[in-house]
């Protein structure tokens with residue numbers, strides 16, 4: 001496939017600091033694969049982080065850097081992928097502003113994550129203009145690159161749907177030259193996410209302190225697995241268990257090879273193995289998967305200039321693409337930089 005025939009995907013990730021297995025399995029691993037088949041734009045959504053963390057932005061910069069390291073470690077390839085930082089491309093903010101003119105308030109109040117998040121993050125005051133407008137910013141992020149597809153988890157599909165509605169309204173109001181459609185409607189590309197619970201059995205999340213980082217060293221991974229919850233029915237060593245209802249079993253299904261899996265299923269169901277042994281195998285396989293990533297991370301950690309150059313190059317590519325869309329958008333909305341005198345209406349004399 002040559003570059004021009006490839007469909008374009010655009011996706012963003014909030015800078016939450018060092019990434020965990022849930023981030024990898026739920027998004028990053030899929031992004032790495034998409035590089036083979038699509039033209040990829042991936043960015044660190046630092047403005048999005050500010051919609052909830054505006055009162056203390058002290059971690060946003062370092063968290064963004066950690067995310068970039070983990071992306072490179074996981075195998076995002078700067079030769080093939082445009083990886084950049086959202087706030088380094090101010091055109092996103094301009095399109096956000098223009099979209100905000102045409103987005104009815106009702107559409108935003110109806111976005112399911114709006115009320116949910118406001119309730120979940122009840123320690124923060126999220127009754128702000130920026131938080132309500134979050135999905136409009138996301139719509140600008142996607143549209144400014146004329147994305148064909150947006151790889152997202154189920155929780156973000158509503159945002160892509162809203163993007164499509166905003167784009168339709170935009171195209172309706174502002175046709176391009178000769179009636180051309182300026183902005184294509186993006187499609188969500190639902191990421192298939194295998195179940196990956198944290199060490200306490202709940203969804204893996206930074207806010208639950210139940211996560212395993214991609215960058216956790218071997219002893220830390222072994223320790224975290226030791227305390228991981230198992231099939232609650234397996235109280236004694238002699239009780240049979242079921243890997244399908246065990247968080248350790250879920251880890252095996254994602255990271256272990258077929259031979260290990262067979263041993264786990266047979267041994268667990270017959271009480272032939274103990275959980276400690278089983279967790280040891282899970283740790284072995286996980287460590288084996290993470291080893292090449294951690295090796296790459298170390299290289300980049302020792303080479304901050306290289307990381308900075310990679311992001312700067314991504315920023316520049318993203319800005320060029322974003323600016324080209326914005327030129328069309330400005331012209332269609334009567335904001336052309338070629339400031340011209342009013343046209344005289346035909347037939348009238350001044």
Ligand code: TRP
Nearest residue numbers: 010011012013014045048138141
């Ligand atoms: N809202 C997304 C999240 O919380 C992150 C994001 C921001 C995004 N802009 C985007 C995802 C554009 C896809 C496309 O996970």
Ligand code: SF4
Nearest residue numbers: 241246248268275278
């Ligand atoms: Fe879970 Fe393994 Fe114990 Fe079975 S043996 S309950 S899969 S940890």
